[in-house]
Amino acid sequence: MTDQRLSWDVVADLQLLLQFHFMQNALIAGTLVAIVAGAAGYFVVLRGQSFAAHMLSQVGFPGAAAGVLVHLSPVLGLIVFCVAAALGIGWMGRDLDAGRRAESAAVGSILAFSLGLGLLFFRLYAGSAQGIYGFLFGSILGISDRDVQLTLAVSVVSLLALGIIGRPLIFASVDPDVAEARGVAVRALAVAFLVVLAFAVAITVQIVGTLLIFALLVTPAAAALQLTARPGRGLVLSIALSLAFTWAGLSLAYFSDFPVGFFITTLAFGTYVAIRALKLIAVLWSGRSPAPALFSLGAG
Amino acid sequence: MRRTDAERATAPRAAATDDAVVFERAGIRLDHRFIWRGVDLRVSAGEFVAILGPNGAGKSTLLKALLGVLPLTEGTVRVFGRPVHRGNDEVGYLPQRRRFDPDLRIRAVDLVRLGLDGARWGVPLPSWLPPPAARSKQDRVEEMIRLVGAESYADRPIGELSGGEQQRVLIAQALVTGARMLALDEPLESLDLNNQQAISSLIQRICHEQGVTVLLVAHDVNPILPFVDQVVYVAGGHLVSGKPEDVIKTDILTRLYGAPVEVLTTSDGRIVVVGQHEPVSYHPHDD
Numbered sequence: 001m002t003d004q005r006l007s008w009d010v011v012a013d014l015q016l017l018l019q020f021h022f023m024q025n026a027l028i029a030g031t032l033v034a035i036v037a038g039a040a041g042y043f044v045v046l047r048g049q050s051f052a053a054h055m056l057s058q059v060g061f062p063g064a065a066a067g068v069l070v071h072l073s074p075v076l077g078l079i080v081f082c083v084a085a086a087l088g089i090g091w092m093g094r095d096l097d098a099g100r101r102a103e104s105a106a107v108g109s110i111l112a113f114s115l116g117l118g119l120l121f122f123r124l125y126a127g128s129a130q131g132i133y134g135f136l137f138g139s140i141l142g143i144s145d146r147d148v149q150l151t152l153a154v155s156v157v158s159l160l161a162l163g164i165i166g167r168p169l170i171f172a173s174v175d176p177d178v179a180e181a182r183g184v185a186v187r188a189l190a191v192a193f194l195v196v197l198a199f200a201v202a203i204t205v206q207i208v209g210t211l212l213i214f215a216l217l218v219t220p221a222a223a224a225l226q227l228t229a230r231p232g233r234g235l236v237l238s239i240a241l242s243l244a245f246t247w248a249g250l251s252l253a254y255f256s257d258f259p260v261g262f263f264i265t266t267l268a269f270g271t272y273v274a275i276r277a278l279k280l281i282a283v284l285w286s287g288r289s290p291a292p293a294l295f296s297l298g299a300g
Numbered sequence: 301m302r303r304t305d306a307e308r309a310t311a312p313r314a315a316a317t318d319d320a321v322v323f324e325r326a327g328i329r330l331d332h333r334f335i336w337r338g339v340d341l342r343v344s345a346g347e348f349v350a351i352l353g354p355n356g357a358g359k360s361t362l363l364k365a366l367l368g369v370l371p372l373t374e375g376t377v378r379v380f381g382r383p384v385h386r387g388n389d390e391v392g393y394l395p396q397r398r399r400f401d402p403d404l405r406i407r408a409v410d411l412v413r414l415g416l417d418g419a420r421w422g423v424p425l426p427s428w429l430p431p432p433a434a435r436s437k438q439d440r441v442e443e444m445i446r447l448v449g450a451e452s453y454a455d456r457p458i459g460e461l462s463g464g465e466q467q468r469v470l471i472a473q474a475l476v477t478g479a480r481m482l483a484l485d486e487p488l489e490s491l492d493l494n495n496q497q498a499i500s501s502l503i504q505r506i507c508h509e510q511g512v513t514v515l516l517v518a519h520d521v522n523p524i525l526p527f528v529d530q531v532v533y534v535a536g537g538h539l540v541s542g543k544p545e546d547v548i549k550t551d552i553l554t555r556l557y558g559a560p561v562e563v564l565t566t567s568d569g570r571i572v573v574v575g576q577h578e579p580v581s582y583h584p585h586d587d
Contacts, residue, residue: 162423168421174458230407231410
């Protein structure tokens with residue numbers, strides 16, 4: 001990749017970007033991942049379930065290794081492990097973010113064990129350090145055609161599911177007692193969303209890795225929710241930011257020698273910090289509590 | 301109060317009975333003990349009812365029973381002449397709550413809207429992609445926001461609002477389906493005196509002008525005493541009901557609690573119930 005140089009000729013740059021099959025795969029998978037992660041991320045942030053996303057991604061790590069080990073797709077391994085973990089959490093029927101001390105200690109131990117297990121699986125597979133690196137921090141290399149197909153299938157299913165449960169899920173997230181009285185199946189929705197989240201995590205790991213998952217599953221949505229408190233608009237904005245970070249990150253990684261995970265996290269973090277800073281300035285400027293009109297992107 | 305089409309469409313249906321709530325021989329058992337049993341209670345449509353009693357006596361349970369959230373163990377409960385069920389558009393609910401998380405990024409108006417269609421499948425779309433028939437729903441939401449006087453902060457995130465503002469929004473949410481009854485669980489709790497008065501007179505106005513039946517769980521009867529038609533006192537696994545002056549009396553409450561309780565009236569007409577430190581649960585083995 002060292003002889004790829006960015007120029008001011010955008011068409012030539014795009015041709016460079018798309019000339020290799022691995023990069024086409026990375027861009028297709030990245031686009032799908034960004035849409036699903038941006039959409040699921042909106043609910044993650046609204047529900048305050050960042051920790052669940054983090055946990056699922058770490059449990060998925062040995063899944064990826066197992067997928068490689070048995071010569072199936074690592075994405076398939078990720079999906080199986082993540083969905084199993086989601087169902088496990090749902091079956092326990094516990095609210096992971098309620099901050100129970102004993103429980104968070106137990107979960108922490110399980111997470112450490114699952115990373116260790118992943119390490120063993122990768123070692124068993126002829127010690128592929130590159131593979132471990134990719135699944136911890138993300139990579140633009142090694143996304144096979146089969147992975148792209150799986151990602152497409154998972155994305156369609158996840159987005160369909162979110163499209164169906166979206167509104168009652170928001171209701172159950174912000175106002176569970178009233179939602180229950182209005183006939184929303186609050187508990188069942190929580191489990192359903194964990195499964196969708198598991199799907200989102202499983203495909204997102206391909207691009208940003210287990211450890212940087214927040215960059216696409218939390219930060220774009222957190223930034224979007226800073227900009228608008230309207231549900232529909234927040235959802236669309238979260239997806240748009242996630243797409244922007246992913247495309248820019250993949251392109252920068254391609255034209256440079258630096259890893260994609262670094263670029264996506266930096267873009268996401270930079271955007272989030274800039275938005276918070278601008279809001280703070282706006283508050284200080286107007287000398288009163290946050291002015292929603294100033295940042296509510298257009299009218300209506 | 302001028303009635304709009306949306307109200308006319310939802311309000312007058314099924315006016316066959318004057319009884320808003322009827323409990324008959326009702327009891328609820330949770331974790332192998334009865335919260336209360338043998339409950340007979342009748343609330344007429346349009347009444348303002350205060351539900352009083354010590355902590356843990358089962359006041360909230362009474363509301364959850366008529367919302368259909370908690371099924372009765374024995375006996376029956378009917379709301380507007382029909383068996384209870386979750387998602388009943390005729391009953392608006394305001395649960396007992398802590399305040400909303402200050403960082404919760406959803407507008408007050410969105411919360412009211414969720415009360416109208418939040419239980420329906422689908423996903424909220426941005427306003428530049430309006431689904432058909434969204435306009436009349438939005439009108440209905442705005443009408444409720446005007447009714448409770450929340451226009452000036454309806455577009456702000458709910459977490460940024462004060463306790464009194466949040467309660468107004470939640471009352472709008474509870475009414476938005478065209479509810480003919482409000483089940484309000486300690487709506488005055490954690491409000492300052494001014495807001496307690498403002499919110500209770502808003503509830504009274506809605507009860508009076510819209511003919512909405514109000515069941516309000518309260519710790520302290522005094523802020524609502526001038527409005528109350530009927531008092532329901534829950535204690536010791538049973539309840540007594542009637543006019544405030546007939547129920548909040550030393551002998552009645554002493555019998556209900558099964559322990560000495562004294563009702564005092566202060567010089568400014570406030571009622572104070574003293575001596576209610578007894579166990580509040582009802583154990584069927586005890587009798």
